[in-house]
Amino acid sequence: MIKAASLSLDIDLLSYSHFLHQQGLKHRIVEESGQQSIYVEYDREVAFIQKSLESFLREQELLVQQRAESHQVSNQAQKIAYNLFVAFINSPATLSLILASILVAVITSLGSEVHRLNFLFYPLIATSSLGALFDDIVNLRIAAGTLTPMFLHFGELHLIFNMLWLWYFGRQLEAIQPIWMFILLVVVTSFVSNTTQYLAIEFNNFGGMSGVVYGLVGYTWVIHSLMPRSYLLINTNMFIFFVVALVLMEIVASSWIATAAHVGGLISGLIIGVVAVLFYRAILKRDE
Numbered sequence: 001m002i003k004a005a006s007l008s009l010d011i012d013l014l015s016y017s018h019f020l021h022q023q024g025l026k027h028r029i030v031e032e033s034g035q036q037s038i039y040v041e042y043d044r045e046v047a048f049i050q051k052s053l054e055s056f057l058r059e060q061e062l063l064v065q066q067r068a069e070s071h072q073v074s075n076q077a078q079k080i081a082y083n084l085f086v087a088f089i090n091s092p093a094t095l096s097l098i099l100a101s102i103l104v105a106v107i108t109s110l111g112s113e114v115h116r117l118n119f120l121f122y123p124l125i126a127t128s129s130l131g132a133l134f135d136d137i138v139n140l141r142i143a144a145g146t147l148t149p150m151f152l153h154f155g156e157l158h159l160i161f162n163m164l165w166l167w168y169f170g171r172q173l174e175a176i177q178p179i180w181m182f183i184l185l186v187v188v189t190s191f192v193s194n195t196t197q198y199l200a201i202e203f204n205n206f207g208g209m210s211g212v213v214y215g216l217v218g219y220t221w222v223i224h225s226l227m228p229r230s231y232l233l234i235n236t237n238m239f240i241f242f243v244v245a246l247v248l249m250e251i252v253a254s255s256w257i258a259t260a261a262h263v264g265g266l267i268s269g270l271i272i273g274v275v276a277v278l279f280y281r282a283i284l285k286r287d288e
Contacts, residue, residue, distance in 0.1 A: 001028060001039035004049035009036055016056045020049075087171075093182050094170030097150075098163050101209060104151040111154030111207070120148040122194055122204040133195070147190045152207025162209035169216035172232050177276075185272055189215025189265045196264030206258045211265030217242045218266045222273025227280065242266075 004027075007013070013029055013036065020027050025048070028039045038049055088095050108114045114121075123145035125133055133142075153159040173182050193211020198204055221239040224232040246266070249257045 001041055002043060002046060004038045004040050004046040005053055006035045006037045007053075009034065011036070011057070011060070013038075016053065019052070019056070025049075091167075091171040091174045093179055093186070094167060094174055097170070097186065097209070098166060101151050101153060101159065101163060101166075105153050105159050108152070110156060110159065111152065114152065114154075114207075117152070119145070120152050120207070122146060122149050122198045122206070124204060125198075146194055147187060149194045149204070149207040150190045150209045150212055153209070154207065158208055162213055165213045166209055166216070168233075169213070169220050173216065173220065176230055176232070181276070185215065185219055185269070186212055188272060189219075189268045192268040193258075193261040193265035197258045197261035200260035206261065208258065208261070210258065211261035213265070214242065214246070214262045215265035215269030215272070218269030219273040219276070220269075222270055223276065226273075226277045 009031065017027070017029060025045060026041055027045075027049075030037055030039065038053070040046060040049060084095070104117060104120065105111075108116055123142040125142065153162065170182070173185070189212050193215065194206075197206050197211070217234070217239065220232050220234045221236075223230050224234050225236075243266075246259070246262050249262070250259045
């Protein structure tokens, strides 16, 4: 028989051998001198072997590359899933708020198809009477609706800005206090910011987590200032940045920005922060 080709021993020629059998080509693959050699019966078959073997090796190389890429993607997906799991264990409330906001953004096409989730808007009520508002809330007729506007976002920057700051402050606060305190903080700041905005413009065409974010800013700054051993990552300069940004947004884009929601959230966060400090010092006897 005639030797048509020699290859390294680490190349699996089993599928290639099956291919040659399908072509009706008699051959032998033997190991010799540290290599595997392909033998055929006739000279005319040598050229066929060399050409088809070249294509086979290219396909094998492509398969190896695809498997490596698939393995890499799988590893990345596993890493992302693991990181999400760890994030959820450490900051379940914050991550749940972020995921809910992203889901709403996807369903509403970042606010361009907001009619799909109209029920998330602040409920239309008699704006002239705060008493009627609180009566409806106590009777649970509109309670949830006063909070749900925080999940609505209009555009990529609106969503990204709010989610980044929500994660920045939320995970810090969940790490140093019980989860019920953080949830209560979000509920109160959301209610105050949304209700303030609704009463200010007397309409419900607004949304976003900005009021809650500003509430977290105010709350975090108070805790950091009065209980420095909380080690929260905020300082007076950062707090001033948020206040200046709020003023600039009102000056430059007041018609696009829910300023009242920002202010309501910030003030409520500051007040809750003071209450929390008093609670820790007077009730829990902790000065940290």
